[in-house]
Amino acid sequence: MTRHLLALCAMLPLAACGNVQKIDPSQQVGPNPVLPKPAEELIAAVGVPKVVGWKAGEAPNVPPGFRIEALATGLKNPRTVYPLPNGDILVVETDRVGTEPVDRPKDPIRDFIMSMAHGGGGAKETAGAGGGTPQRITLLRDADGDGKPELRTILLDHLNMPFGVVVVGNDLYVADTDAVLRFPFTPGETTITAPGQKIVDLPAGLIDHHWTKSLTASPDGSKLYAGVGSNSNVQERGPEAETNRAAIWEVDPKTGAYRVFASGLRNPNGLTFYPGSNTLWAVINERDELGPNLVPDYMTSVRPGAFYGWPYSYYGQHVDQRVRPQRPDMVAEAIPPDYALSSHVAALGLTFYTGANFPPMFRGGAFVGEHGSWNRTQLNGYRVVFIRFAGGRPVGKPYNFVTGFVGPDGKARGRPVGVAVDRTGSLLIADDVGGTVWRVTYGGAAGAPARV
Amino acid sequence: MASTNEGPRGGRPHSTAKIADHPIHPMLIPFPIVCFVGTFVTDIVYTRNHDAGWATASHWLLAVGLVMAALAAVTGLTDYLGDERLRRLGDALKHMLANVTAVVLELVNLLLRLKDPGFIDSTGVYLSGIVVLILLYSGWKGGDLVYRHGVGVHDTSNL
Numbered sequence: 001m002t003r004h005l006l007a008l009c010a011m012l013p014l015a016a017c018g019n020v021q022k023i024d025p026s027q028q029v030g031p032n033p034v035l036p037k038p039a040e041e042l043i044a045a046v047g048v049p050k051v052v053g054w055k056a057g058e059a060p061n062v063p064p065g066f067r068i069e070a071l072a073t074g075l076k077n078p079r080t081v082y083p084l085p086n087g088d089i090l091v092v093e094t095d096r097v098g099t100e101p102v103d104r105p106k107d108p109i110r111d112f113i114m115s116m117a118h119g120g121g122g123a124k125e126t127a128g129a130g131g132g133t134p135q136r137i138t139l140l141r142d143a144d145g146d147g148k149p150e151l152r153t154i155l156l157d158h159l160n161m162p163f164g165v166v167v168v169g170n171d172l173y174v175a176d177t178d179a180v181l182r183f184p185f186t187p188g189e190t191t192i193t194a195p196g197q198k199i200v201d202l203p204a205g206l207i208d209h210h211w212t213k214s215l216t217a218s219p220d221g222s223k224l225y226a227g228v229g230s231n232s233n234v235q236e237r238g239p240e241a242e243t244n245r246a247a248i249w250e251v252d253p254k255t256g257a258y259r260v261f262a263s264g265l266r267n268p269n270g271l272t273f274y275p276g277s278n279t280l281w282a283v284i285n286e287r288d289e290l291g292p293n294l295v296p297d298y299m300t301s302v303r304p305g306a307f308y309g310w311p312y313s314y315y316g317q318h319v320d321q322r323v324r325p326q327r328p329d330m331v332a333e334a335i336p337p338d339y340a341l342s343s344h345v346a347a348l349g350l351t352f353y354t355g356a357n358f359p360p361m362f363r364g365g366a367f368v369g370e371h372g373s374w375n376r377t378q379l380n381g382y383r384v385v386f387i388r389f390a391g392g393r394p395v396g397k398p399y400n401f402v403t404g405f406v407g408p409d410g411k412a413r414g415r416p417v418g419v420a421v422d423r424t425g426s427l428l429i430a431d432d433v434g435g436t437v438w439r440v441t442y443g444g445a446a447g448a449p450a451r452v
Numbered sequence: 453m454a455s456t457n458e459g460p461r462g463g464r465p466h467s468t469a470k471i472a473d474h475p476i477h478p479m480l481i482p483f484p485i486v487c488f489v490g491t492f493v494t495d496i497v498y499t500r501n502h503d504a505g506w507a508t509a510s511h512w513l514l515a516v517g518l519v520m521a522a523l524a525a526v527t528g529l530t531d532y533l534g535d536e537r538l539r540r541l542g543d544a545l546k547h548m549l550a551n552v553t554a555v556v557l558e559l560v561n562l563l564l565r566l567k568d569p570g571f572i573d574s575t576g577v578y579l580s581g582i583v584v585l586i587l588l589y590s591g592w593k594g595g596d597l598v599y600r601h602g603v604g605v606h607d608t609s610n611l
Contacts, residue, residue, distance in 0.1 A: 042563050104508055105515035106566045236569040238504035289567035322568040324502050 021293040025342040025380050026451075028296045029397050033340035035315060039291025047377040048116050049412040051433045058413060060429075061404035062440055065359075068402065069147055071428065071439040076134035078430040079212070079348075080418040081437055082165045086187050087423055088141050090155060091430065091437055093134035094162050101206055103237070113374060135159045137174070139190055140437070145424045147439045153190040156183065164215025164226065164271070173253065175215035175226050178204035180251060199224070200256045203245050207231050210245075210285075212348070216271040218278070224251040225280060229267035234287050234323050235311040246310050248282065248302055264308035264334060270350025270418075274301070274392055275364065283347035283368055284337065286314060292376035297347045299368060299387070299394070300337035309334035339394045344373035345381030349418040352389070355425020358442045364389045367401065367427055369416040382406045384416050384429055397451050402429060402440065465541070465597075467604035468534025469527040475604035477531055480524035481594070485587055487517025488558060492580040499573050507565070507572055510580075514562040521555045531604070538603060543596045550590035554583045 021036040028034055054073075062068045072078075072091065080092035099111045135158060141151035156174065164175035172185035174196065181196035202213055210229025217224050230246040231237055248268050250261040267285035274281055280302045286295035287310065295314045307330065309316065311323045316336035319326070341347050349369025353362045365388045370381035384402035387394045405414050414434020422428055427440040467475035491513040498506035528548065531538060538544050561579045565571040597603040 042560065044567050104511045104566075105562075106511075233567075234569060236504060236507070238502075241504075321574075322570045324569050324573065326570075 021291045023293050025293070026397070028293060028340050028342040031339055031394075033296045033315070033342070035295075035318060036291065036293050038294055038321075041291065044289045044375060045292055045377050046113055046374060047379060048113060048374045049372075049379060049382075049406050049410055050116065051415075052407075052411045052413065054413045054434050054436065059404075060402045060414070060431075060438060062402055063399075065444060066440055066442055068438055068440045071142070071147055071437040072138075072140055072149060072152065073436045075138065075435045075437065077432045078138075078417075078435065078437055079432050080163055080165060081420045081428045081430040082167075082418075083420050083422040083428060084167060084187050085423060087143055087145060088139055088187065089149070089422065089428065089437070090165055091138045091140060092162050092165055092418075093136050093138055094159070095133045096208075096211055097133050097135075097161060100209060103207070135162065137162065137165060141190070145422075147426070147441065151190065155190065156192050161211055163212040166215050166217045166224070168217045168221040168253070171253070173199070173215060173217070173224060175202065175213035177208060177211045177213055178202055180213075180215065180224060180226060180253075182253065198256075199253055200249075200251050200258050202226060202249070203228055203231075203243065205231075207237065207241065210267040212267075212269060214269045214271045214282070216273065216280075219273055222252075224253050225249065225261060225271050226251060227265075227268035227271050227282060229269075229285070230310065232311075233289060234320055239325075242311075248280070261304060262302045262306045262308065264306075264310045264312075264330075265302075266310040268302075269348045270368070272350050272352060274389075275352050275354050277392060279392065281350060281352075281366070283341070283350045284308070285346055285348075286343075287311070287320065288344070288375040290320075292378070293343045296340040296343045297345050297370075298337040298341055299339045299347065299350060299366065303335070306335055307333045308337060315340075339387065341368060341370065341385070341398070342380060344375050346371035346373060347381075349384075349416065349430070351419045351421055351427075353421055353427075355421050357425030358427075361388060362386065364392075366394065367419045367421075368398070369419045369429060371415050371417055371432075372405070372412070379406060379410075382412065382415060384419060384427075399451055402427075402438070405431070405434075463607045464602035464605050465535045465538040467531045469530040470604070473606055475527075475531065477524060477527040478598070478604075480520060480527060483520035484517045484524060484555075485591065487513045487520065488554070488580070488583050488587060491517065491558075491561075492577070492584050495572050495577040495580045499577050504569070507569060510572065510576070511562070511565065514558055514565075518555065518558055518562065521551075521558075525551070525555070538597075541597065541601055541603075543593050543601065544603075547590050547593035547597060550586050550593065554586045554590065557583050557586075 076093045077095045078091045082090040137156040139153050139155040140149040142149045161177035166173050172183045174181045180199040183192050183196045209231045214227035226249045231241040247263040248261045249258050251258045265284050268282045270283040283299045312327045313319050313331045313334045348371045368385050372382035373380040382405045385398040386401040387398045406412050414431035416429050417432050418430040420428045429438040469476045494506050494509040
């Protein structure tokens with residue numbers, strides 16, 4: 001009986017190869033990505049590189065004319081980097097505490113794959129110096145701006161899966177996975193001992209599938225914006241588990257009052273206002289398990305009150321037939337996003353170039369940190385891309401800006417997450433599994449980087 | 453009965469995978485049968501109310517059913533290969549082929565619903581129902597093997 005069974009099992013994947021999405025990721029960037037039909041695979045494709053870390057002297061690659069150096073190493077899973085006007089740089093070192101509860105038979109398999117992708121080699125905890133999961137914000141002081149911090153202190157510790165951070169005046173706001181907290185903070189301070197005051201609870205709970213809560217403030221500082229990712233891939237845990245999730249919240253920091261600012265955004269991160277405007281932008285991780293080239297992640301300006309489709313549809317009104325219940329009324333309201341980044345790149349960081357150090361083409365453009373794919377056998381992402389802007393809108397195709405996070409041996413040295421521009425006009429990159437914050441400077445003699 | 457007086461070679465087909473003369477295969481098969489019938493039930497409930505909990509129940513019933521079916525298959529195949537008289541029985545082959553079909557259908561049934569919450573409505577509930585029909589047939593054939601051909605029945609059991 002088992003012989004027959006094995007033979008039949010071996011034939012099944014062959015039978016399922018009828019619908020291959022033969023398109024190149026470069027056809028899935030920009031405002032009008034090519035969207036193939038959903039793939040009918042029996043088993044979702046999985047490919048994650050083993051994480052080996054950076055050896056001494058190794059660094060990612062940057063285009064000619066640029067230099068990249070480590071601003072800080074030995075960090076534990078740094079995911080957000082936030083420079084202050086006085087030159088201090090905040091680094092959020094954070095990770096999920098524990099794993100999602102096992103809900104379905106596939107969950108233990110998913111947890112194993114994700115732990116491989118986070119450098120644990122299949123172990124539950126992330127590799128790093130010292131035990132435990134980091135839950136803190138580290139301060140780096142680089143007063144002379146030479147990229148070699150003179151001081152490194154722990155500004156805040158014992159947070160709860162923090163991710164977003166923003167300073168407004170003398171208030172430091174942190175988005176833990178379950179709440180936005182406010183701490184009194186005078187720029188220049190190197191530790192905060194005062195307890196945080198909770199502004200508002202954010203959806204977390206036992207599952208908390210997409211746990212990273214991105215945070216930013218409106219240009220006038222009167223409102224906060226928090227990204228709240230979905231609790232599932234395509235609502236397989238039911239609509240109740242997604243209440244007020246897959247959304248960007250607008251929070252009044254004075255009263256704690258909130259409203260859903262925009263919805264249908266599966267996992268929004270990198271919340272940033274376009275410089276000199278009141279337009280909020282974000283990068284969104286779209287759904288998985290429709291094939292290697294569905295659905296492209298995207299960068300978009302976020303229109304107040306808009307619905308961007310998740311889970312019922314993608315890229316406007318492309319219906320996802322897997323979702324229960326189907327909601328044609330919601331699909332009719334869905335609007336397409338601005339700019340595709342190609343499928344499964346896992347865009348987690350976004351910043352606009354406001355410095356003067358890089359060549360003119362970079363001014364006002366966007367850097368996007370792409371953490372990298374798991375749901376395709378050929379890796380995609382694992383890089384920082386640059387997208388030119390003109391008149392506050394993205395133009396042309398993205399450029400590969402920082403690459404080499406995955407070596408020629410197919411093993412990952414690091415994976416980029418948050419990106420930011422410091423006061424010297426250098427680009428900072430939080431590299432979580434590499435335990436490093438990278439700093440990219442420009443040394444003259446430009447050459448345009450290669451297009452994606 | 454005449455057959456009870458015959459020696460081991462001429463008597464009833466015996467079971468090879470057994471504990472103290474109790475064949476293991478019949479001890480295991482209730483698990484996949486109950487799990488797969490249960491899957492059909494929870495699938496029907498899910499298609500009526502779309503409560504994700506019922507879909508989750510189906511996932512576990514299918515997964516546990518498949519694991520127990522694999523164990524039952526190992527013991528069944530051991531019995532099949534362990535006695536030539538058993539291999540000569542047409543009912544044994546029919547029983548095996550029906551069960552292999554059921555298990556393959558349930559494997560596909562599980563894999564496809566893992567990434568598609570809507571699969572239960574569109575196809576899964578029908579697959580689960582077809583498997584229940586196949587199990588009725590293969591269970592009947594399994595009954596033939598024991599109650600008509602006396603497979604695994606001890607030659608002196610009715611003394």
